[in-house]
Amino acid sequence: MAAEGHAPTASEYVVHHLHHLAAGKQHGLFDITNVHYDTLFFSILTGLIVILFLRSVAKKATSGVPGRLQAAVEFLVEMVDGQAKSIIHGDRSFIAPMALTVFCWVVLMNAIDLLPVDWIPTLGHALGFEYTRPLPTADLNGTLGIAIGVLMLMIYYNFKIKGVGGFIHELFCAPFGSNPILWIPNFALNLIEFISKTVSLGMRLFGNMYAGELIFFLIALLGGSATAFGFIGHILAGSVWAIFHILIVLLQAFIFMMLTLVYLGQAHEGH
Amino acid sequence: MNLNATLIAQTIVFFVLAWFTMKLVWPPIMKALDERASKIADGLAAAEKGKQNLASAESRAGDIDREARARAQEVIAAAEKRAAAIVEEAKLAAKTEGDRIIAGARSEVQQEATQLRDALRHQVAALAVAGAEKILRREVDTKVHESMLSELAREL
Numbered sequence: 001m002a003a004e005g006h007a008p009t010a011s012e013y014v015v016h017h018l019h020h021l022a023a024g025k026q027h028g029l030f031d032i033t034n035v036h037y038d039t040l041f042f043s044i045l046t047g048l049i050v051i052l053f054l055r056s057v058a059k060k061a062t063s064g065v066p067g068r069l070q071a072a073v074e075f076l077v078e079m080v081d082g083q084a085k086s087i088i089h090g091d092r093s094f095i096a097p098m099a100l101t102v103f104c105w106v107v108l109m110n111a112i113d114l115l116p117v118d119w120i121p122t123l124g125h126a127l128g129f130e131y132t133r134p135l136p137t138a139d140l141n142g143t144l145g146i147a148i149g150v151l152m153l154m155i156y157y158n159f160k161i162k163g164v165g166g167f168i169h170e171l172f173c174a175p176f177g178s179n180p181i182l183w184i185p186n187f188a189l190n191l192i193e194f195i196s197k198t199v200s201l202g203m204r205l206f207g208n209m210y211a212g213e214l215i216f217f218l219i220a221l222l223g224g225s226a227t228a229f230g231f232i233g234h235i236l237a238g239s240v241w242a243i244f245h246i247l248i249v250l251l252q253a254f255i256f257m258m259l260t261l262v263y264l265g266q267a268h269e270g271h
Numbered sequence: 272m273n274l275n276a277t278l279i280a281q282t283i284v285f286f287v288l289a290w291f292t293m294k295l296v297w298p299p300i301m302k303a304l305d306e307r308a309s310k311i312a313d314g315l316a317a318a319e320k321g322k323q324n325l326a327s328a329e330s331r332a333g334d335i336d337r338e339a340r341a342r343a344q345e346v347i348a349a350a351e352k353r354a355a356a357i358v359e360e361a362k363l364a365a366k367t368e369g370d371r372i373i374a375g376a377r378s379e380v381q382q383e384a385t386q387l388r389d390a391l392r393h394q395v396a397a398l399a400v401a402g403a404e405k406i407l408r409r410e411v412d413t414k415v416h417e418s419m420l421s422e423l424a425r426e427l
Binding site: 020022026029030031032033034035036039040043044047050051054055057058059061062063064066070073074077078081093094096097098100101102105136139140141142144145146148149152 | 273274275276277278279280281282284285286287288289291292293295296297298299300301302303304305306307310
């Protein structure tokens with residue numbers, strides 16, 4: 001893998017697994033010329049699975065007695081719609097479906113973490129890809145990309161609900177007051193608020209999934225030690241962490257969806 | 272932290288997925304849910320109506336039942352009265368008939384007795400005449416005493 005002739009050391013193994021299948025070398029914090037193919041591939045793949053699955057259920061949806069699959073999807077839809085209804089006071093015709101997409105998509109992307117950590121990289125290697133990192137939510141690009149989408153929606157709804165004048169007025173006159181001396185502090189604080197909302201939304205999911213992924217690597221290393229202790233430790237720790245991770249997968253997706261709704265709900269309410 | 276074009280691509284993917292869901296997933300499911308809700312509401316209303324109908328039908332059935340019972344009671348009473356009347360009539364008819372038969376028998380017996388008495392009287396008269404003839408062989412002329420003898424016979 002990483003080095004010819006000998007098995008990779010622990011740090012080589014982890015570093016290899018944390019390496020993205022990128023278009024080129026990364027220059028600086030933000031490099032527009034670079035792209036992570038693996039993150040894109042797996043997020044689009046899971047996204048397609050989610051929307052095609054939902055679409056197939058929606059197409060066959062009947063108002064009569066629902067099948068198990070339809071009942072499960074309806075349960076999800078009603079859960080999301082209920083949350084959206086309680087948070088968003090206004091038109092939900094885009095926000096509620098968007099929240100459903102976000103929830104299902106993030107759940108499925110997170111769930112890739114439950115696959116054994118070497119399966120997909122090995123498969124990728126067999127197909128000729130040097131690096132494959134299948135978990136899109138453990139890539140800051142993946143989570144921050146969605147968070148930026150939410151930021152754009154926040155700005156859009158602020159304009160839509162409050163009007164251009166209303167929104168600009170709020171940016172400069174809230175939260176401290178409309179005194180001209182306070183315009184700059186107000187605006188700075190609002191700017192920080194928008195940035196922090198976006199960064200925290202993306203970072204929270206990224207951090208949780210990255211940490212979870214790293215622990216799976218370490219557990220896999222335990223098994224890789226090829227000792228009886230390592231083998232049993234791998235099975236025990238791997239099972240325990242995977243079971244616990246089911247909670248994290250769902251919880252983080254739910255938190256992500258709820259925060260999205262809350263941020264958009266705030267865009268609907270004036271100060 | 273290698274931020275790059277993936278970020279922008281992911282944002283676009285996010286919007287595409289959300290748009291797809293809004294257009295093609297959300298409306299049919301919501302429609303199905305709303306339709307089912309209205310169906311359930313209709314069903315509940317129909318059940319309520321059915322319950323009311325049942326109650327009214329039950330009360331109507333009770334009325335009919337009571338009426339039928341009263342009528343049956345009437346019919347039974349009338350029939351009993353009629354039966355009593357028929358029995359009474361029959362009794363009367365039988366008594367009249369019995370009386371008639373008894374009266375007929377009595378008159379027949381009387382007739383018979385009268386006939387027998389008459390016959391007996393004639394025989395006694397003849398016997399008396401024969402006896403007297405034997406005693407009075409000569410002295411009595413039947414022809415002369417004819418009227419006396421018949422008077423005697425009548426007195427017997």
